[in-house]
Amino acid sequence: MWEFIFLGNSIKQYVLALALLLLFFGLGQIFSLIIVKILKRLAEKTKTALDDILVAVIEKPFVFTLFIIGLYLAQFQLTLTARGSQIYSRIIEVMIVINVLWVIIKLSDALIEHYLEPRVRRSESQLDDQLLPFARTFLKVIIIIIGVLFLIKNFGYDITSLIAGLGIGGLAFALAAQPLLSNLFGGIAIIADKPFAIGDRVRIDDKFEGYIVQIGMRSTTVKTGKGTILHVPNAVIASTVVENISTTKDHAIRATFDLGLTYDTPNAKIEEAIAIVKDVLEKNPDVIKDEHTGYFVGFNMFKDSSLNITVGYSHLPEKTSAVRTAINLEIKKRFEDSGIAFAFPTQTVYVKNQ
Numbered sequence: 001m002w003e004f005i006f007l008g009n010s011i012k013q014y015v016l017a018l019a020l021l022l023l024f025f026g027l028g029q030i031f032s033l034i035i036v037k038i039l040k041r042l043a044e045k046t047k048t049a050l051d052d053i054l055v056a057v058i059e060k061p062f063v064f065t066l067f068i069i070g071l072y073l074a075q076f077q078l079t080l081t082a083r084g085s086q087i088y089s090r091i092i093e094v095m096i097v098i099n100v101l102w103v104i105i106k107l108s109d110a111l112i113e114h115y116l117e118p119r120v121r122r123s124e125s126q127l128d129d130q131l132l133p134f135a136r137t138f139l140k141v142i143i144i145i146i147g148v149l150f151l152i153k154n155f156g157y158d159i160t161s162l163i164a165g166l167g168i169g170g171l172a173f174a175l176a177a178q179p180l181l182s183n184l185f186g187g188i189a190i191i192a193d194k195p196f197a198i199g200d201r202v203r204i205d206d207k208f209e210g211y212i213v214q215i216g217m218r219s220t221t222v223k224t225g226k227g228t229i230l231h232v233p234n235a236v237i238a239s240t241v242v243e244n245i246s247t248t249k250d251h252a253i254r255a256t257f258d259l260g261l262t263y264d265t266p267n268a269k270i271e272e273a274i275a276i277v278k279d280v281l282e283k284n285p286d287v288i289k290d291e292h293t294g295y296f297v298g299f300n301m302f303k304d305s306s307l308n309i310t311v312g313y314s315h316l317p318e319k320t321s322a323v324r325t326a327i328n329l330e331i332k333k334r335f336e337d338s339g340i341a342f343a344f345p346t347q348t349v350y351v352k353n354q
Helices: 012-043 052-075 084-123 127-152 159-166 170-193 234-238 269-283 316-337
Strands: 203-205 208-215 219-223 229-233 243-244 253-261 296-302 305-313
Touching: 012 052, 052 084, 084 127, 203 253, 208 229, 208 234, 219 234, 229 234, 253 269, 253 316, 269 296, 269 316, 305 316
Parallel strands: none
Antiparallel strands: 203 208, 203 243, 208 219, 219 229, 253 305, 296 305
């Protein structure tokens, strides 16, 4: 049975190759479970954080390295054709490059997390808070691109000719990449213009409303009042109206609405209605009453079917639904007690007799 030939190799050769692979895989698990714990204990005793970072960075890539070594040694137990040997070598090369890129990305992430992020959090400026996630993602993309170009060159392709050849299909490539580039430059415009900061409550295109969580390369992450997450493309934000509702340091929410009264409402009742609304807002403890974000009430418009009173006030976001419900119910109750009628859409039709 051991000498049975399958695809140019005996069962014995396959077993030996698999045994080598399992041996180095087992060594990787031993390294991960035992040696890494020892290294972590030693690193914790030192004052510098650099050795802790290095141990965390190399743990899984080193296990993968041992697996690659086992895969490399396994080929010597097999009889491969020239083409098969070439393909086998290419697979190992790709795995090595992936492992190196993995180490570099993990190392850059760890250095940013341990050294750069604490400084950013300590700074008063919010611009660096927005730039850091953007720069972090951009760095990863650059590292991956360099790795791909290295593989292409290592496989015998001329990178210069390849880049020049892209000029032939440059137009098609530009059209295909237009959405990606639009979102990328939209993200840059958002960071440069600073229409909002992380943590601000915004309304985008009068459709999306929530708190800014992250500004990425392709999209901006918004958390809605319901707790759901929206990923709005940066190109949409850059090309539409963005209302920053966070007008105060406490991110107060502005509520505005119209109260329509019937056209037969006397002036005295209109003034009474305005006084009632002001009194309701003044007595509500959740309504902000400072000079910058205070409330306003005024008779502002003659509409087709109503006399309009515009109301605006600010409150903190913690009790949005409760605050608005309490205010609306109190206004309705006070209006009913005072005999002030709300208008609804009406139309008068005059018929002329011939």
